[in-house]
Structure formats: C-alpha cells, structure tokens
Amino acid sequence: MTSTLLKQIAASALLLVLSSAAAQAQKTYDSGASDTAIKVGQTVPLSGPASAYAVIGKTQAAYMKMINDQGGVNGRKVELIQYDDAYSPPKTVEQTRRLVESDEVLLTFQIIGTAPNVAVQKYLNARKIPQLFAATGAARFTDPKNFPWTMGFNPSYLVEGRIYAQYLLKNHPNAKIGVLYQNDDLGKDYLAGLKAGLGDKAKMIVAETSYEITEPTIDSQILRLKDAGADVLFSATTPKQAAQAIKKVAEIGWKPLHIIDINASSLSAVLKPAGLDNSKGVVSVGYVKDAADPEWKDDPGMKRYLAFMAKYYPDGDKDSNLNVYGYITAQLLVQVLKQCGDDLTRDNVMRQAASLKNVELDLTLPGISVTTTPTDYRVNKQFQMVQFDGQRWQKLGDIVTDEAKE
Structure with a gap:
C-alpha cells in the first residue's frame, strides 16, 4: 500500500510539473513583456508648438492607471513610458531610440504628429518594433506592404x-x-x-x-x-x-x-x-461623440468616460475632444493587448491589430466601428460631416x- 501510494504521489507530482511547464511554454514574450508587465512607449509634445496635444498623453496615462487598478490586461500591468519630444522630429528620434534601446519597450503607441512619426518610421520598421496607432492620418502610415510594423489611427x-x-x-x-x-x-x-x-x-x-x-x-x-x-x-x-x-x-x-x-x-x-x-x-x-452635447447624457459609453475623467483625470477638460481621443485610443490599445493573450510578441501585436472585427469604442458615434485586415490598416474609415x-x-x-x- 505504501509503495503504491508513493508511486501515485510521484505520478501526481510529475503531472503537476509537466502541466506547469506546458502552461509556461504557452507564454511567449519579446522584450518589454513578462508575466507581470507590458512596457509601452510613446513620445508626446509636452512642450513646443503642438503642446495642445499634450493632454492626449495625459489622458492615456490616466487610462492605463485605471486599467492597472482593475488588475491590468490579462493579469499584467501596463507600464506606459512617455517622453517629451516637443513635436521636434530630431528629438522624436532621440527619445524613440531611448524607448527601444534603453527601456526596451514591447511596442510604441500613439507617437503624436506626422513629422515626428515620419522621423522614426523606417527605424522602427527596421527593428520590427510596432509603431501602433500612430497619431497621424498621413497615407504612409496605413501602408502594410511597405511598412508592416506601422499602423496609423487617425482618419486618413x-x-x-x-x-x-x-x-x-x-x-x-x-x-x-x-x-x-x-x-x-x-x-x-x-x-x-x-x-x-x-x-x-x-x-x-x-x-x-x-x-x-x-x-x-x-x-x-x-x-x-x-x-x-x-x-x-x-x-x-x-x-x-x-x-x-x-x-x-x-x-x-x-x-x-x-x-x-x-x-x-x-x-x-x-x-x-x-x-x-x-x-x-x-x-x-x-467620428466621436461630443462630451459637451446633452444628446449623450444617458449614453452608457459616455457615462463610463465621464466617470473615468472624474476619478482618474479630474483636472482634465472632460468636454475636450482631445481627451475623448486619448480615451478611445487607449481603449483600442487595451483591446489589442487583450487579444494577444499570453503571446506577447511583437509579431502577434501586429497580427492582432490587423484583425480587429467591428470593435465598438465607448465614444465613437453609433454605427461607427473598427475593422482592420492584414491588407487594410485603416482604423477609421467612417465620418460624419x-x-x-x-x-x-x-x-x-x-x-x-x-x-x-x-
């Protein structure tokens, strides 16, 4: 009996070890991701001629604080690293290199501005670092054939x-x-x-x-x-x-x-x-709801946004469409990271970003959703005059x- 019991215990222990090893093997990471964290980097014009856009980065940072307070994405905290580039392309290059080579982020997110994004596009694609949801609508940022690691967010x-x-x-x-x-x-x-x-x-x-x-x-x-x-x-x-x-x-x-x-x-x-x-x-x-318009006062998505602003960014202007923009872009990033599951590789980040299906965001107008494919990187293709x-x-x-x- 004792021998049989020992064998059963040993078998159970081996099975547990094998199960644990298999579970661990299913988790795949590139630099910037681990069991506990996901590093995301961006440059923001906190100063300079386009500093009006700084609030976008502040809203996104506040959104990630909310997500982390809720337990993170698939149990991992999102570490959003932000540097000021003053909307100056040379500084964008300097700060993006810092994000990639020093901070070792998994991906860049919402680098703000056309010229700043142009300045780092070839570098990021050569390094195979996702340039995800770039804050620009220039056509070169929705060109998967020539720049497969770049996906713009803004309407073209x-x-x-x-x-x-x-x-x-x-x-x-x-x-x-x-x-x-x-x-x-x-x-x-x-x-x-x-x-x-x-x-x-x-x-x-x-x-x-x-x-x-x-x-x-x-x-x-x-x-x-x-x-x-x-x-x-x-x-x-x-x-x-x-x-x-x-x-x-x-x-x-x-x-x-x-x-x-x-x-x-x-x-x-x-x-x-x-x-x-x-x-x-x-x-x-x-393409987004106007937070100042009473038309949306009973809208569930608007209620979530206003509750977020009140708790996580109380100094921000809740009526600003720049803050609305920061909110929906952060929400879409979280959607992509959720879809990545335990495969937090750069390849999979882009694969998931290019396979969004009718994703509805809290603050986009009714009837507008996000759908992407490997050959169509345009996130926003619907408009309201x-x-x-x-x-x-x-x-x-x-x-x-x-x-x-x-």
Whole structure:
C-alpha cells in the first residue's frame, strides 16, 4: 500500500510539473513583456508648438492607471513610458531610440504628429518594433506592404480631403477655394485628397499657401488667400494655426465658408481660444461623440468616460475632444493587448491589430466601428460631416463610409 501510494504521489507530482511547464511554454514574450508587465512607449509634445496635444498623453496615462487598478490586461500591468519630444522630429528620434534601446519597450503607441512619426518610421520598421496607432492620418502610415510594423489611427488625410471635396461639389459647386496647409505630409495629403476628390473641378482652387510649424503666425498667408478672391477657406492645419486662422479671418472681416480638418476641431484647444462667435459656421468632420452635447447624457459609453475623467483625470477638460481621443485610443490599445493573450510578441501585436472585427469604442458615434485586415490598416474609415453652431458641433447629413483603397 505504501509503495503504491508513493508511486501515485510521484505520478501526481510529475503531472503537476509537466502541466506547469506546458502552461509556461504557452507564454511567449519579446522584450518589454513578462508575466507581470507590458512596457509601452510613446513620445508626446509636452512642450513646443503642438503642446495642445499634450493632454492626449495625459489622458492615456490616466487610462492605463485605471486599467492597472482593475488588475491590468490579462493579469499584467501596463507600464506606459512617455517622453517629451516637443513635436521636434530630431528629438522624436532621440527619445524613440531611448524607448527601444534603453527601456526596451514591447511596442510604441500613439507617437503624436506626422513629422515626428515620419522621423522614426523606417527605424522602427527596421527593428520590427510596432509603431501602433500612430497619431497621424498621413497615407504612409496605413501602408502594410511597405511598412508592416506601422499602423496609423487617425482618419486618413487623403480620405478626409476627398470627403470635403464631395461636400463642396454637392453644396458649393461654384466655390472659389483657398487652401492653407502645413508644409509636411499632413498638409500635403489633405491638399492631394481635396484635389483628387474635386477631379476635373480642381480648378475651383484659386490659391494655396503653406506654412512651417515653427512660424509664429499665419497672418500673411490668410491675407494672400483673401486677396486671391477665395470664398471657401480650407485650413489643413494643427490646432495652433487653426485658431490663428479663425481669429484672423474674423479680424479682417472676411466671410468665407471655413473648413478645418479633424485634427484642429477641438472646442477647448481651437474654437474657444479663437472665440466661439468667430468659430460659428466652421465645418469639419467627426467620428466621436461630443462630451459637451446633452444628446449623450444617458449614453452608457459616455457615462463610463465621464466617470473615468472624474476619478482618474479630474483636472482634465472632460468636454475636450482631445481627451475623448486619448480615451478611445487607449481603449483600442487595451483591446489589442487583450487579444494577444499570453503571446506577447511583437509579431502577434501586429497580427492582432490587423484583425480587429467591428470593435465598438465607448465614444465613437453609433454605427461607427473598427475593422482592420492584414491588407487594410485603416482604423477609421467612417465620418460624419459637422458644423459648429457657436456652442457645439451639429451633424450634417448621414455617416459616410469611404470604401476606396489607399
């Protein structure tokens, strides 16, 4: 009996060891991941000309604090490492190298800005480090054939430009368009999308002028477009210059239909600084719920967002669409990490990011969801035309889905 019992105990012990070893073998990690933590890195313009975007990083950090308080992702805490790059590409390169080579992050997430992301795209792809949900809509960040380790988050600037062209052709077919654009991939993609959407009507563009992100004002550019006889102003800009444009247009008594891109549609960062009265009538596109709009007061997703802001980011402006943006991007990152399970390799991070199926986020508009494939890295392909009424954005027409391939 004793011998039999000992054999049974030994067999049970061996089975336990083998089971434990098998379970451990199913866990696969690259640098930056372990049984207890997942390291994620990003650069944020905490200072510099695009510092209005700093709140995005603050919201994302607060969201990860909430997730960690809830037990993390699949039992692992998310360690979000943030460095200031001041929206300066050379500094982005320096800080991204630090994240990869010193901090050894599993992936980069939401590096903010077109030029900063361009500066590190080839480096990250050469090192096979995910450049996940880059905060830019330039077409080069949704190009899995040439940059398989890069996936942008923002609606494509090319697509958005085409949407504005469709709107103008339908509602203002005789418009004389003046274009103010940032002299980088952001501005150039918007301009290219607008021209592509106008097609043989591209002659509606009577003037176009660019600016550098470091220029203190864009006053001379606005005067140039007015003098060209434009009655539609398309500002393909970031927040600071959008606010300047709105304010200058009002100051000189110019009354064009003013279209601003989605990156510059923040109530708190653009419209309020420019003046709500000055901003009345401005047109843009949206894909998220407006936290300031009472329409959403009973919405479950909005309630979760507001509870999050109250507890984890009480100093933040809950009505800011930049904070809404930070929330939904962080929520989508957590979704990808959840799908990774115990296979926390960089290959699997990209595989899961490229296999999202009808993912609904708390603050995207009803009817809008996220679907990606290995050949279509566009996260946001659906839009709602909107116009500012002096207090909030109002919907224009139905949700538009862009079916075209980049």
